[in-house]
Amino acid sequence: MSATAARVAGVGVFVLAGLALFTVGLFMIGDRQMAFAKKFTIYTEFKKITGLAPGSIVRVSGAKAGSIRQITTPATPSGKFRVEIEITEDLHPLVRTDSLATIETEGLVGGNYLGVGTGSDTAPAAPSMSTIPSKEPFEIADLMQQMADTVVKVNTTIDEMQDDVQRAIVSIADTAEGTNTLIADVSGDVKAMARAGSRITDDARQIADSIRAGKGTVGKLVNDDELYRRATAVAAQAEEIAGNAREVVEQARKTIEGLRSNNGQIQGVTADLTQTMQSARAAMSGFADNMEALKHNFLVRGFFKERGFFSLSDISPADYRRGALTKGGARRAVRVWLGAPVLFEPDPAGPDLERLSADGKVRVDSAVATFIDQLPDQVLIVEGYAREGTRDEQYLRSRRRALLVRDYLIGKFGLDPELTGSMPLAADAEDGIALAVFEDPHPKTK
Secondary structure, three states: OOHHHHHHHHHHHHHHHHHHHHHHHHHHHHHHOOOOOOEEEEEEEEOOOOOOOOOOEEEEOOEEEEEEEEEEOOOOOOOOEEEEEEEEHHHHHHOEOOOOEEEEEOOOOOOEEEEEOOOOOOOOEOOOOOEOOEOOOOOHHHHHHHHHHHHHHHHHHHHHHHHHHHHHHHHHHHHHHHHHHHHHHHHHHHHHHHHHHHHHHHHHHHHHHHHHHOOHHHHHOOOOHHHHHHHHHHHHHHHHHHHHHHHHHHHHHHHHHHHHOOOOHHHHHHHHHHHHHHHHHHHHHHHHHHHHHHHHOOOOHHHHHHOOOOOHHHOOHHHHHOOOOOHHHOOEEEEEEEEHHHOEEEOOOOOOOEEEOHHHHHHHHHHHOOOHHHHHHOEEEEEEEOOOOOHHHHHHHHHHHHHHHHHHHHHHHOOOHHHEEEEEOOOOOOOEEEEEEEEOOOOOOO
16 A cells, blocks of 8 residues: 555544544533433523523422523513523423423522422323413622612611600600699599588587587576477587588599509500500510610621620620620710619518619619719610629529619619610629710611
8 A cells, every 4th residue: 555545544434433422522512412312391480580581400409400491581571581491301201391491590699590390189280381480590799789779668667665654655645734733623622521521510500509508598598498498409400501611522532542542543644655656666576676686687787786785784793894896996984873872772572682772763863863964875884783682682682683673773863774784793793783884986777
């Protein structure tokens, strides 16, 4: 064989080998892409086709099943994108008329694909060219928008409730003022009736005494039976008049007591308004709870943390002693100390219990007055101290003292419970409490 013939034969073998490799590769790729598998076509529709395009992968229960052949754009803004899907016939028994089409993501940062769930056993297989239902894709932007709308609604509701509470307070004040006015008006009449009854009683007593002593014409002629009977009738009539007067005074007294009692009409109106106030406080707590839960939600807790929000209830006495509220110079503490003897008195409700005395309330008011203007935006901690008894008794007593003063301050001055805390510090100092205000040297706008 000549060299030329050998070269031609070599080229022919190389070309044939290349064609064979190309054919094998083509079949392998086609098999991987299910190009040669028998398929059926179904449709689904979406308002949004986030990340989908012709050629995107289709999976049935996670198994690769085909691809998207075509996406038809809606003719109107209110319409939906119509997605044409090709699925291998082998998985047709899993695709039922109630199968749900969804847009899924490959891993955390992968591309999107169309997922088709397996339907129920009772539903028939989805016919070719039919349309199966779909579920719109979830987007984090929609969630954030919903959260923003929710916060706006919560703020609006709180503002509206504040107006309702203020109107209720004004109504209660007006009712109380009306009650006082009514009592003042009736009191004058009652006093007048009492004075009149007293005079009638005295007059009757003097008449009877005069008759018994034989004074005057009636007394001198008392031995005359006729005159005696007439005098006795006069005395009896005087006693009856005095009894009627006492009855009128007693009825007036009961009327006043009814107005002041728990069953009085005025008290009933006040009780209804009090119930309304209690319901308003419960609703605010719900919203507060919702807002507190929102602060701890993993999606937005960083936002609240940057704005300086924290929970005082999460700070233990040990963390507080280590300066949990003053770390890094973020805040500085200003304290006013008040001794237990001037604040508390024994509570009749039980042994070893204390209550805030009237003089103690005056002392607390005077202490708070020095920094009351800062409290709406600053943290106030009521520190409780107790040195008597065992360690557990010291802790419990100091805790009760701190809570007594904290609850009084919140009720008296309307302080924010989220920024007003109590801290039982047992025997760290003399018996009493300390009002600690943690000032922010660089206050933030919240």
